[in-house]
Amino acid sequence: MDAFTTHTGTAAPLRRSAVDTDQIIPAEYLKRITRTGFEDGLFIAWRTNEPDFVLNQPQYADASILVAGPDFGTGSSREHANWALLDGGFRVVISSRFADIFRNNSTKSGLLTVVLPQAEVEKLWTAIEADPTTPVTVDLQAKAVSYGDTVVPFEIDDYVRWRLLEGLDDVGLTERHLDDIEAYEAKRPSWLPTALPAR
Amino acid sequence: MPKTLAEKVYEAHVVRSTAGEPDLLYIDLHLVHEVTSPQAFDGLRAAGRTVRHPELTMATEDHNVPTLDILKPIADPISRAQVDALRRNAKEFGIRLAPMGDRDQGIVHVIGPQLGLTQPGMTIVCGDSHTSTHGAFGALAFGIGTSEVEHVLATQTLPQYKPKQMSVTVDGELAPGVSAKDIILAVIAQIGTNGAAGHVIEYRGSAIEALSMEARMTICNMSIEAGAKAGLIAPDRTTFDFLQGRPHAPQGADWDAAVEYWSTLRTDEGAVFDAEVVLDASTLTPFVTWGTNPGQGLPIDGVVPDPADFADEGERRAAEQALAYMGLTAGTPLREIEVDTVFLGSCTNGRIEDLRVAADLLRGRKIDPSTRMLVVPGSVGVKAQAEAEGLDKVFLEAGAEWRGAGCSMCLGMNPDQLKPGERSASTSNRNFQGRQGKGGRTHLVSPSVAAATALTGKLTAPADLIGA
Numbered sequence: 001m002d003a004f005t006t007h008t009g010t011a012a013p014l015r016r017s018a019v020d021t022d023q024i025i026p027a028e029y030l031k032r033i034t035r036t037g038f039e040d041g042l043f044i045a046w047r048t049n050e051p052d053f054v055l056n057q058p059q060y061a062d063a064s065i066l067v068a069g070p071d072f073g074t075g076s077s078r079e080h081a082n083w084a085l086l087d088g089g090f091r092v093v094i095s096s097r098f099a100d101i102f103r104n105n106s107t108k109s110g111l112l113t114v115v116l117p118q119a120e121v122e123k124l125w126t127a128i129e130a131d132p133t134t135p136v137t138v139d140l141q142a143k144a145v146s147y148g149d150t151v152v153p154f155e156i157d158d159y160v161r162w163r164l165l166e167g168l169d170d171v172g173l174t175e176r177h178l179d180d181i182e183a184y185e186a187k188r189p190s191w192l193p194t195a196l197p198a199r
Numbered sequence: 200m201p202k203t204l205a206e207k208v209y210e211a212h213v214v215r216s217t218a219g220e221p222d223l224l225y226i227d228l229h230l231v232h233e234v235t236s237p238q239a240f241d242g243l244r245a246a247g248r249t250v251r252h253p254e255l256t257m258a259t260e261d262h263n264v265p266t267l268d269i270l271k272p273i274a275d276p277i278s279r280a281q282v283d284a285l286r287r288n289a290k291e292f293g294i295r296l297a298p299m300g301d302r303d304q305g306i307v308h309v310i311g312p313q314l315g316l317t318q319p320g321m322t323i324v325c326g327d328s329h330t331s332t333h334g335a336f337g338a339l340a341f342g343i344g345t346s347e348v349e350h351v352l353a354t355q356t357l358p359q360y361k362p363k364q365m366s367v368t369v370d371g372e373l374a375p376g377v378s379a380k381d382i383i384l385a386v387i388a389q390i391g392t393n394g395a396a397g398h399v400i401e402y403r404g405s406a407i408e409a410l411s412m413e414a415r416m417t418i419c420n421m422s423i424e425a426g427a428k429a430g431l432i433a434p435d436r437t438t439f440d441f442l443q444g445r446p447h448a449p450q451g452a453d454w455d456a457a458v459e460y461w462s463t464l465r466t467d468e469g470a471v472f473d474a475e476v477v478l479d480a481s482t483l484t485p486f487v488t489w490g491t492n493p494g495q496g497l498p499i500d501g502v503v504p505d506p507a508d509f510a511d512e513g514e515r516r517a518a519e520q521a522l523a524y525m526g527l528t529a530g531t532p533l534r535e536i537e538v539d540t541v542f543l544g545s546c547t548n549g550r551i552e553d554l555r556v557a558a559d560l561l562r563g564r565k566i567d568p569s570t571r572m573l574v575v576p577g578s579v580g581v582k583a584q585a586e587a588e589g590l591d592k593v594f595l596e597a598g599a600e601w602r603g604a605g606c607s608m609c610l611g612m613n614p615d616q617l618k619p620g621e622r623s624a625s626t627s628n629r630n631f632q633g634r635q636g637k638g639g640r641t642h643l644v645s646p647s648v649a650a651a652t653a654l655t656g657k658l659t660a661p662a663d664l665i666g667a
C-alpha cells in the first residue's frame with residue numbers, strides 16, 4: 001500500500017446520497033483476477049447514460065478528490081470499488097458518512113476517506129462548483145481539509161492514521177503477534193468444526 | 200457487567216487487546232468464493248506466505264456459475280477464468296472446494312449452515328457482505344474486503360474494533376402471508392439503508408423466537424442492507440434442532456459440551472444497547488420496495504411516494520432519482536406495478552422453506568403468460584431436497600423455470616440478467632440501479648409475494664389471491 005501523507009488536487013462534487021458499490025463498479029466488472037485495471041467500470045452506468053454526470057464534465061475530468069453525499073459506499077463488500085476509484089485517479093473521498101466495509105477497505109488499499117459534517121460538504125460543493133480549478137488539500141498529518149481561506153479539521157482513528165502515513169501492510173503487523181495467536185489456538189475447544197470433508 | 204450476545208462472542212475471540220490499537224480477533228471459519236479471493240491468493244504468493252489454517256477455510260463457486268448447462272464449461276471466458284483461478288488456488292493452498300457439479304456446491308451462505316459448519320458462538324467471515332446471514336445461529340459473522348481475505352488466509356485473525364450494539368425487538372404474531380422478509384424490509388425502511396452503521400444488530404422478541412432457522416437467516420442476511428456490521432439472534436432449541444446430525448455438527452459428548460456452551464450465548468439481563476428499535480409484528484403487511492435502495496420500501500397497500508413529501512433535501516433528491524430510474528409515477532398504487540420477471544432465489548430467500556412457500560401458492564395454478572419466473576435453489580442440496588418433495592414439478596407445471604444452484608439473478612454475474620427497462624419482483628436483497636442487469640428495475644419482495652406476483656403479473660400479496 002502506498003503511504004498517504006498529504007494530497008492536493010481538484011475535487012469533483014457528487015451530489016448523490018447512498019451511492020452504493022454497485023454504482024461505483026457493477027458486478028460484471030468484478031471478473032478480473034488482477035488488482036488493477038478497474039477504472040473501466042468506475043461509475044460506468046452514470047458515465048454512459050447521463051451526459052451531465054459530474055465525471056463527464058471536462059472541468060472535473062482530472063479531479064483526484066471526490067466529494068460525495070451521505071452514506072457513500074453502501075452495499076457489497078467488493079474492495080474493487082476502492083480499487084476502481086484509485087485506478088480512476090482518486091486519492092480521497094469526502095462524505096458526511098460512509099458505509100463501514102467500504103471505509104475499512106479504504107484503509108487497506110490506501111484510498112483516504114474523510115468524514116466532514118454535511119454542512120462542510122455543502123460549502124465545499126459550492127466552492128468547487130463555483131470554481132472547479134480550486135485546489136483542495138487533504139493533509140493527513142495535520143488532519144485538515146483546506147481550500148481557499150477555509151481550513152476544516154477532521155477526525156480519524158490514530159492507529160489507522162499511523163498505518164496510512166507509514167503505508168504499512170496489516171498482515172506484516174499481525175505477524176509480530178504470532179505468539180498470541182498460537183496461545184489462543186491452544187485453548188480453542190476441540191469440538192469446533194473444520195471444513196475438511198465430513199464423515 | 201451484563202453483556203450482550205454479540206459482546207460475549209466478540210470477547211471470546213480476542214487474541215490480543217492493547218490500548219491505542221485495534222483488537223486482534225480470531226476467526227473460526229473463513230468462507231471463500233471466486234470473485235473476491237484471486238487477488239488475496241496472489242498477495243500470499245507474492246509475499247511467500249501460506250494459508251495458516253486451510254482446514255478452517257471452505258471454498259465454493261457461486262457468483263459466476265450459470266444455472267443452465269452446469270456440467271459444460273462456463274461459456275463466458277472471463278467468468279471461466281475466475282472460477283479456474285479459484286480451483287488452482289484451492290489446490291495449491293490445500294483448501295476444500297465445492298465446485299460446480301459437487302453435491303455441496305451452492306451459495307456460500309446457504310452451504311455453511313447446510314453442512315453444519317455454521318455454529319453458535321463462532322466468528323465467521325467471507326469476502327461477501329451477506330456473511331451476516333450466519334448470525335442467525337448466534338455467530339458473529341461479517342463481510343470483509345479482499346485485503347482482509349488475504350489477512351485471514353495468512354493469520355486466521357483480523358484487526359477489529361468492538362462494534363456498537365443495537366437491538367431490534369419484534370414482538371407479536373405475524374399475520375398469514377407475512378414473513379421474515381417483510382419484517383426485515385420494514386426494519387430497513389424504518390432505520391434507513393445505512394442506519395445501523397457501526398453497529399451489530401441483535402434481533403430479539405417473541406416474533407423472532409417463533410421463526411424457523413431459514414426465516415432467521417433471511418433476517419440476518421439483510422442486516423447489511425441497514426448498514427450493520429453484523430446481525431445475530433440468540434441460539435435456542437430451534438437452532439440446536441437444526442444443527443443436530445448435520446455433517447460438521449459436533450457428535451456425542453462433543454455435542455453435549457457444545458450445547459452447554461451455546462446455551463450461555465444470550466444477552467444478559469440489564470445489558471445496555473447503544474440503540475434500540477421496536478416493531479410490532481402483528482401490524483406488518485407484505486412489504487415491497489419502490490426505489491433503488493433497500494430502505495425505500497412500503498407496505499404493499501401503499502402508493503409510490505411523492506418526492507415532494509420528503510422533508511430532508513437529500514432524501515427528496517434520492518426519491519426523485521429513484522422514481523426516474525424505476526420509471527414510476529408518484530401516487531401509483533404499488534399493486535398496479537406490472538413486472539416482466541419474477542426471481543425466486545439468492546442467499547436471502549433461496550432455501551427449502553422459501554421454495555415450499557412459493558410452491559404452495561403456485562400448485563395447480565399457472566403464472567401470468569407475459570411474466571417469466573426463474574426459480575434458482577440456493578444450493579445443490581436445496582435443489583435435491585426440493586426435487587425429492589416434487590417442488591420442481593410444481594414450478595414447471597405452473598410455467599416457471601427450474602434452474603441449477605447459484606447467486607444467479609441476484610447480481611447478474613452469470614447470464615441470468617434483466618434487460619434494460621425490464622422490471623422484476625425479486626426475493627433477493629438489493630434493488631440498486633442495474634443490480635440485476637444494466638437498466639433493470641428491481642422490486643424486493645418475499646417468496647410468497649413473488650409467487651403471487653408471478654400469477655398475476657402485478658405486485659400482489661398472497662392474501663389477494665383468495666377467491667381469485
